[in-house]
Structure formats: structure tokens, C-alpha cells
Amino acid sequence: MEYLAVFVFGLIVGSFLNVVILRFNTGMTVSDGRSRCFSCGEELTWSELVPVLSYAFQGGACRKCGSRISPQYPLVEIAGGMAFIAAYTMVPGALSGAMPFAAFALTAILLCLYVVIVAYDLKHKIIPDFFSYLAGFAALGLVAVDSATTGSVDFMRVIGGPALFLFFWFFWKVSKGRWMGLGDGKLALSIGWTLGLVQGLAALLISFWAGAVVSLAAMGYQRVSKKGREGAALGMKSEIPFGPFLVIGFLVVFFGFIDMQSILAYLAL
Secondary structure, three states, rough: OOHHHHHHHHHHHHHHHHHHHHHOOOOOOOOOOEEEEOOOOOOEEEEEEOOOOOHHOOOOOOOOOEEEEOOHHHHHHHHHHHHHHHHHHHHHOOOOOOHHHHHHHHHHHHHHHHHHHHHHHHHHHHOHHHHHHHHHHHHHHHHHHHHHOOOOOHHHHHHHHHHHHHHHHHHHHHOOOOOOOOOHHHHHHHHHHHHHHHHHHHHHHHHHHHHHHHHHHHHHHHHOOOOOOOEEEEEEOOOOOOOHHHHHHHHHHHHOOOHHHHHHHHHHH
């Protein structure tokens, strides 16, 4: 029941994240009235705003005008629920005291911010500084909580954020922004402060691998299927959002989905 309650609360937060993603940098705020259909402009009722269920029961379409609703809505809501479940699982005794609850809350906030960053970067090919800085503050908060709990400061985590940022800054400076945007470096701050220097570098390595595999696979699919329209087909000079791949690398390392010893041995080479 605890996990169910945490997941449902995460779904509700995920619904809020959708509002943030859609309204950010549009002149609207999250408090500017209830959500509306983007096609007919009708204000949505409470029954149309139930996370995931409303989308499923309405067949992914507006109940009034029948226009299709982006699958982003249920996907972000589910991601919000999974973010809270992940945070609850990663922090033993999350509700047993002030420090464990703080670690749980900060972890959930960090993961939810990564959901926003991935969705926004995929949609607009840019990572707003606001979200990256919030993620950085959450990561620093986790460092502070861990230090207060253990009575010592993890120096590798303290330098991890700036070190990963400088890695991206170097390529941004040398290429004058042609190879990589500095927004990726600002996102890497929170990754380094959360994972530490060594594991942060492993996350970067995984993110580059993932980006290369997905990009080459997409270009290969376009070439075989001939679906790449002129001017829209992916190429070696195409701009591809890298934020999602950074988050993938972070998640793989953070949740231990891969043998870290193998990654560290590769980095040593």
C-alpha cells in the first residue's frame, strides 16, 4: 500500500510536470488557469485530468473535438510515478526520520527534474538553465544530507559536478558551440554531484555510447526505409538532443543496471 500511495502521488506530480513542460517560456505560468485542449480551446473538466486514466478512457483524444492528444501526457505522468517509486526504493526507511525523508524528497525532485529536462529537450532541442540549476541545487542538497548523516564529506562528489561541467565546457569552447551546447554541461553538474567523479565519468561514457548507437540506428533506418525527407533526414551534422542520453547514462549508473567494474576498467585503459 505504501508503494501504491507513493506511485499515485508521483502520477499526480507527473501531471503537474506536464503543465510545467508545456507552459515554460511561453508567457504562461503554472497558475494561469486550468488546462485546455490545444485544438478547440475548451477548458478540461476534472474527469479529463485524471493521470493516465483519462487518456486511456478517452482513447487518446479530446472528448469534445476529437483531436488527438499527445502521448507525452501519460508518459510523463507514468515517469513521475516511477521517479517517486525509484526514490522511495533507493532511500531505505524514507519515512522513518527527517534525514531519510529529506534524501527521499531530494532524490524524487532530482528525478522529476530529469523527466522535465528530457521531455523539454526532445521537444525544443534545448535544456533551460532554470531546470539544470534546480537539479544542481537538489544534487547539492543530497550531498549535504549524506554529509550530515555520515559525518564526513565525500570529496569526489564535491568535485564531480565541476569536473563534468568543465569536460563539456572544453568542447563547447574549442568548437565555439558547434559540437555541443553548454546546456549539457550545466546538466552534468547535478550528475557529477549525485554520482561522484568516477561514476559520473562512467555515466558520460554510457551516454555517448547510447547517443552514438541510437543516432546511427536512426540514420540506418532512414537510409533503408527511405523515410528521410530532403532537409529533414538525419546526418552526421544533424542537431540531436543530448540531454536524454545524459539522463540515460545517469540512470544506468545510479540504479546499478550495469557492472561498474567493467566500465571503470574501460576508463582505466
